[in-house]
Amino acid sequence: MRKLSFLLVLLLLTAMQVLAQRTVTGKVTSADDGSGIPGVTVLITGTSTGVLTDLDGKFSLSVPKTATTLQFTFVGMKPKELALTAENNYDVVMETSAQQIEGVVVTAFGITRQSREIGVSTAKVADKELTRAGASNVMNGMTAKVSGLQINTINNGVNPETKITLRGNRHFLASNQALVVLDGVPVSATYLNSINPNDIESVSVLKGASAAALYGNEASNGVMIVSTKKGGKQKPTIKVSNTTTFERISYLPNLQERFGSGSGETPGNSDNNYTFWIGPDRNTDPYTSYENQQFGPEYNPEVMVILGGKLADGSYQMVPYGAIKNQKKNFFQTGVSIQNDVSYSGGDENSNFYLSAQDVNSTGTVMGDKNRRTSVRMSAGKKYGNFGADFSMGITKTKTTVAGGDMNQGRGVYWNVLNTPQHVPITTYKDIDNNPFATLDGYYNAYYPNPYWQIAHSRQLNDRTDFLGSMNLSWKPVEFLEISNRTGLTYNTSNYNDYTDEAIFSTYSKNDPWSQGHMGQQTPYSGQSSYEMRNTLNLSNDFLVKLSKDFGDFTTKLILGTSLYQTGFNAMYSAASANVIPGLYNISNRVGEPIATQTTLERSSLGVFADATFGYKNYVFLHASARNDWDSRLVQENRSFFYPAADLSIVLTDMFPSLKDGPILSFLKVRAGISKTGQISLANWYATVPSYVAAAGFPYGNNAGFRLSTSLSNPTLRPELTKEMEAGLEMSFLKNRFTFGATAYKSNTFDQTIPASISSATGYSTAFINAGELETRGIETDLKLTPLVNLGPVNWDLTINYSYSTSNVLSIYPGLDELPINDGTAYGILNSASYAIIGEQFPAIKVTDVLRDPEGRIIVDPLTGLPKTAPALVKKGHANPNHILGIVNSFSWKGLTLGIVAEYRTGNNIVNRVANALDFTGVSEHSALNGRQPFMIPNSVIETAPGVYTPNTDVIVTDAGRAFWVNSNYHTTDAASVTSAAFWKLREVSLNYDVPVEKLFGNTKVIKAASLGVVGRNLLMWRPRTNVWTDPEFNTNSATSNAVGYTNEDQTPPTRVMGFNVKLTF
């Protein structure tokens, strides 16, 4: 960008006649890194006399004595004015202007367009904003910075997965994730997590579906265009940096610390050494030494109790019967992430070169969880007359290991920690081999293993390599014509290995010495291992002809192009249910037949498009595009589909210059756009042809057997269609100091591809059909105050973005009012699930509930006082946050910069399924609030006659422990654990200090710039009082699933990240 403007301005200025009376010299440096900026326009204010800075950022200019100020301007930087004094040498520091209204935007195929030309909403985030708080992945750096963009970290962990949506949901079942285009090559959104955030120059966000006109049908959810850094006309620069962060568990659910082990499950054994009451209260269950559930007697730390049972050698463990402070929090360790970067960039007028390497080494809050990401990126380009060639490539290797499920129930680590009563010194059980009370045999818990066992013996490993390469050739034979071709290739391969060791118990524990069903009794757990290898190869080729010509006041730009896309996927999966030799995780080491499957998928598409922009007097722009796609996933008759788009932009302040005359308004643009996009959303790429699959169990040795697929093939499938409209305005005041933008949009996606359940009497369960419509409406506003406050050295920039969105289901298919997004009734058991429901916001949450009367009061049993389960799921709001507010602050004072980013979301609900786990184990705070004393369910009724409900005034729940919290349906239903998902989060706090290198080290030229910083992420979270559970941003599903709105005990608790960074530029 700098290079481009340099050339343009050079043309203007070389012809200028300059009259000199004194010579002023100086150097213009970047506030970012202290490096000199070449090509800055230095003008004597009020004249057209000026000069450009040289490669080092230096300038020398003859000025008349009368001149009082100099103006410094450069694309992408804030303009600067310098008052001239008697001094002849000046040092000028220019700051990047993060999001300037009159900037340029990188649009499709890397084409930069003047922001004023664009009739749809776009946004741009520059490198500095992305990496300010030391985020190790790009998405964390984008969070809360752009209106209409919602980024969810769907789980914590060493390699967190993120979900990216622009303008809410458009599809019931197909992915709503935005398309990511990296240096012109479409990549999956997850790919972004594999690249080095420091390599990124900027991210342009095209929020609407209109982007699809140029990017094809994958872009109907909006596009994020990521441009990586290139070298340029500059001196060779080396940057070295280190970011080290520490991660601690920040919030655990509210837990009770009042009652210890007990479940009353074994009344027949209550007279033995392991089951007894402590104190006089017989309302709770007796203390049971080997119990995970916490419905026992009240704690009394002065009493010593036996924990677990006697070991084979007769020893046993005695502990004080009192809650251990921070017992569960201390199970989790401090995760450390060390990120080292080095980059080199350079170039001259006709070439550029950039090389970088990064290594991120992280450990998680769960012992043993690790992630290591190493990446290398290189790009270079060269010009030969009117030919240009450039390429870029990146390789990333990511290696992750996390703890898997336990051996008996496949439960996660967190579950087993929650099932540890508060008086159990869990952190003393790390040494599972030598501590007799930590071994499989000796661990106190009769039902669940020591979580340290699964950390050591159950692991999920993923070794993934991502490669991306792209090559661009361009030829500009004449001024108005440019022909270019870009080829991109991404290849990723992942090796996923999952194993659980065999659990070997001693004969002593197999014989059930504590007579309560020791885990060892159900042995042996034979262990398992599986191995999956996946690779994906995507190839894309875009051929473009760009024409541009001006005719008087009219400008025209025309792009004609073709786009080819091809993807191939292969996976091999094998698994063995029992390993023979312990510690060897190889499918060959097994008994029984292995499971082995192979999947091969291919698809391709071809697009032809035209994109035209007509401008009049540089203030009216009409842009229109049309594209036709042919996609191999549909049958020949339906393969071709066409979609057009158009938008209009008018800069009113230029059209009517009088508007600008006042002192306030400096810029006003209005815009509107409309588009139609087709998208193919077939999870099965072969859904149009019938298929037989190997039947369950087959082949049995030499006997093969095939059955029809349970999904009926449908050759009539068509693309989903999205129609989107938007209108907006952009304005700035006080010489661009305050800018404001607002957009309103509406998108309707119809002919959705949905798996219609069909009568199973057809022999099939589902048929994919085109039906249903989802409408999403919203408003996006951005307010930028740059600066809000500027008092000499003190500067405060403030950006506020706010988005409102709502998605409503208009139709599904005839005769059906609801479509489950995930299965709500598997095996005849009702499960809470996400739904598309006509007339409701999408995705709607439906949960299991206790039986209620028409007024919503809980119906209880007249004898036991306990509630019953409702026969159907009940609606409990929706999972899409309607309101998202992002606030970005930047304070600077001399070399110090303080950045603060906060975000607020509200309007949606979350089902805290972790509450079920906590109630089951009896550790939830609310389960102890009434002291486990008999109580009456508030606002409950009794059905005295069919349909007649009388308020319950005397039927009490006599057992307020396990009988209520575990067995009464209150625990098994979800309605009580639905809360508002609203939150305020302090996303980023960073304090950076730019070391005044020249002052400290003199002009040694070795170190050009240096900075030190401290960073913090997710330092604070505020939730509604009712949400005592966990971070509502988490989600139990993958990034591509739309069944959001659930948290559970398989996630780790939210964390807080703090650290520091050091950056040096040579």
Next chain:
Amino acid sequence: MKKNILIILAGILVFMSSCSKDFLAKNEKNPNSPSVVDPKLVLPAALNAISTTMNNPRRFEFVYLWHGLWSISAGYSQPQVLTQYKLINASYQNAFIEFYRAGKNLDVIEQQSKADPKNVYYQAIAMIMKAYVFQNLVDCWGDVPYTEAFQTEAGNLKPVYDKQQAIYEDLVVKIDAAIALIQAAPFDANVPTGGSDIIYGGNMSKWLKFANTLKLRILVHQADMDGRTAYITGKIATTSAIGYIGAGNGALLNPGFLISQGKMNPFYETFYNNAGTSQSDATTYYFAGKDAVDFMKAVADPRIAKFYQTWDGTSYDGNFFGLSQDALVAQAKTSKLGYFKSAAGVEDATTLIGTGSKPTPILTDFESLFVQAEAAQRGLLAGDAQAFYEGAVTQSFLYMGLTSAAAGSYLSQASAKTNYANATPENKREVILTQKWLALNGIAPVEIWTDYRRTGFPSFIHFSTDNAKLGTGTPPVRLLYPQDEVNVNNANVPAGIDSFTSKIFWQKR
């Protein structure tokens, strides 16, 4: 210059249009799955699917739990669907879905085989097994889609529901047709191989007897209907010459079960993974039912050691299903379902859980003999009811790994509960059906349920004592239609169905 550009552009367009045909044809053939498959490769999968549905204990657990054979251990919460008889539409809907899936595959075999006279045996087997599937569907759900089922090629995604009695009558017609096809088969007809016919290995004379026994089962189900006797005896007569499944010729299915996850006998694999290795909670979830244990203890039935395990080395005890948690006998003092593994690691195939490689029962010889005994006792079939009955019990003993001598002394003890001769005339049918109930434990759940519904035997079952239970104090008489059927085929699904009062047409009590 412009000319050159145009030539290049034209060249690119020609190149693209020439390669685009193959380029875009990639998804017309699925590289992972075939689109057409020979009937001989579909038949074993369809047969095995039926077996898996019938033999997965979770599909029909309600029968065993409600009829005194099994209980749920005190260590688990009792599902209210069962303890309170609160069936919902989704309850046990998987059997419905799986039966129709298997039926569709059989239908495809039948249609494909019709085109080739040499495949007449495949056609006949498909027709017989479709009748088997629909008999079970009718017995559980009454009116079901029949004439319009499987018509996706004709575009019918919402089949109408046919009257249950009409379906039952047509099944007899279809079985007769299948029998006729086998009897008139050309000499060079393709005989299914052992890998394809995983029940009888292509032995078509056994298939004739199987078809005839299935027909008898269907007819005897209707025995208590008013004015039905002439129909039943008439239908029996047309094929009586073929005879029925006799001792040692029961329909047992084995696709080649392997001791390997996902490839084992489905009943066994519900409990154990690799030989003797616990896989699921089922081993500590399903325990002995008190009615069965008490009955067997009273008549010193040696099969008790095969159906159940002792809990202390000598004693057998069960729970009544549906007792409140407090009233249940502790898990440690209740018998688990039968399973035995020697110190050397050898499992006993004749226990209820058996082994992973044991064939699954489709229609056992002892069930055939019990059906013949009942038919004879009712005067529908010529022959000696007592001989059929004693043959049935003897075959059950043999199936459970006991001797015919043991069966002999069991049958000749004084108790009229086992000794047919000592039973009063009005109790003889009860003796047959009570012994049938016991013999079919873990083997033929739908028949146990059907027999109870139509005859009321065994007469001593204790039904749920859960005070919150609904209805009439006995379990439901039918299952409800699957939730998806109600959702997507609503116009055709019969309305006003009640799980306690909407009886199957043959139930007259």
